Amino acid sequence: MFISKVIKSIGGFLAVIIFSREAGASPLGTYYGFIAFIGILSIPTDLGIESAAEKRISEGKDRDTYLASAILLKSVIIIVPSVLLLLANNYINQYLGAELGYILVLILVIDQGAGLGMRVLRGELRVGETALIQTIHPLSWLTVGYYLYIQGYGVSALVYGHLFGTILTLVISWWKVETNVGYPSINACRSLFDYGKYSVVPSIGGTVYSWIDILILTLFLTEVGNITRGEIGAYENAWRLSLLALMISRSIETTIFPQFSQWDAEGATDRIEEVIPKAALPSLLVVIPAFAGTIVLSKDLLRVLFGSEFTVAWLVLIIFSGEKVIQSLYGVFARPLMAIDRPELSAYATITSIIVNIILNIVLIFEFGIIGAAAATTISFGLNTILHARYLNKFIKIDLPLFQAAWSAVVSLVMMLLVYITSSIIVINTIPDLIFVVLFGVIIYVIGILIYSPTRTAIWQMTKPIIGKFSSKVSVS
Structure with a gap:
């Protein structure tokens, strides 16, 4: 999963860099508004059925019945939103600033089918097999989208590349499903709905967290006029750049859910308690130094990678990098809570944070623009994480690797100071310059982090099975 996340992130990020340099911030702002619209619309077209299907199928009983019931429910649910969107085509085009209404409906329907296929594979405890499939979408967006862009399709090229990747994901995921x-x-439909009506709320929370800021920023662009599409493009690029620090975290949280679900069904909560600190440590060892490095290199990262017009979001990037420290812990709390079949508690936490998120976005965007949007997202998600931790702690003892995290913070501060001195001496104008400074910081951090014996031991325990498995495969070959 981590390898797939790396490939997926590199492919998607390379696409962002190329499109940013070729098209500029404004067309990307239109595309991001389009994707945000699809993200928000995925809520009424799913209603938690996908996560419910993953949960029930992972339990190992009546898989074929649950799969058929999930397909039926998804097919019925998606009809009404799709019809309403087709009727509102002109308004959607006006909001997006481009003729994209009809293709939006097409992508929405295909995306829902692809999402269910991926969830079924995870429910079959075949999380690793979804890894390669996840790389298809960003690579398709990069290759097909870029080809169509140089052919003169403009912002539509990005959308068609997105459509192509969604279709491939749909076909391949269902081709691999064994159930x-x-x-x-x-009874199966009722069971899916009973779980889904609660699990949909965390899903809503994730979608709102990812896209509500873009929708509100676009609304301010059209209604108030104090935001530009270029600023929206720069804002989302900063967000996507900050996501690179979460590759390990998201790999872990995707992997642990079906396994935790199975352990919960077996009554083995002690195994869940044992894994939680092991799941948290790798993420923290990455996001903490990433935040420290971004504080120093924020402007250089945006300018060198995307272009000078994107540096308007330099403070946004710092805020989002700090927020990723919080988000790395969220998955460690939220996924186990869902796995032990307490989606209603996750729902309570998420509803609270959604309300705070929307209110803060409206107020802070009006006052501070894109910086206000970043602050609103960070504050609300911090609240969400705290509430999930509180609820989970009622059933499972939570131990976090606090000493290792504290040492990581100390080493990161030292690294940040040395990187600042280095960047003052070396003028960063090109990507090789940027890579050199970043690698210098990475080397300093790795050396510093390995000095601390408990962290060194924990890293060895985590990597030893992987190295052993890789070595055995090499020797067999």
Whole structure:
């Protein structure tokens, strides 16, 4: 999963760099508004059925019945939103500033089918097999989108590249599914709905967290006029750049859910308690130094990678990098809470943070623009993480690797000072210059982090099985 996240992130990030340099910030602002619209619309077209299907299928009973019931529910749910969107095509085009209404509906429907296929694979405890599939979408967006862009399709090229990747994901994910499609049942539909009505709320929270700021920024662009599409493009690029620090975190949280679900069904909560600190440490060892490095290199990162017009979001990038420290812990709290079949508690936490998120976005965007949007997102997600930790702690003892995290923070401060001195001596004008300074910081951090014996031991325990498995495969070859 981590390797796939690396490939996916590199592919998607390379696409962002190329499109930023070729098209500029304004067309990207239009595309990001389009994707945000699809993200928000995924809420009423799913209603938690995908996560419910993953949960029930991972339990190992009546898989074919649950799969058929999930397909039936998804097919029924998606009809009304799709019809309403088709009727509102002119308003959607006006909001997005481009003729993209019809293709939005097409991508939405295909994306829902692809999402269910991926969830079924995870429910079959075949998380690793979804890894390669996840790389398809960003690579398709890069290759097909860029080809169409140089052919003169403009912002539509980015959308068509997105569509192509979604279609491939749909086809390949369902081709790999092993569970047979049986006959739907009322009991299975009720079970999926009972779980989904709560699990949809965390899903809503993730979607709102990812896209509500872009939608509100676009609304201010059209209604108030104090935001430009270029600023929206720069804002989302800063967000996507900050996401690179979460590759390990997201790999871990995707992997642990079906396994935690199975352990919960077996009553083995002690195994969940044992894994939680091990799941948290790798993420913290990455996001903490990433935040420290971004404080020093924020402007250089945006200017060198995307172009000078994107440096307007330099403070946004710093805020989002700090927020990723919080987000790295969220998955460690939220996924176990869902896995032990307490989605209603996750729902309570998420609803609270959604309300805070929307209110803060409206108020702070009006006052501070894109910086206000970043602050609103960070504050609300911090609240969400705290509430999830509080609820989980009622059922499972939470131990976090606090000493290792504290040492990481100390080493990161030292690294930040040395990187600042280095960047003052070396003028960063090109990507090789930037890579040199970043690698210098990485080397300093790795040396410093390995000095501390508990962290060194923990890293060895985590990597030893991987190295052993790789070595055995090499020797067999």
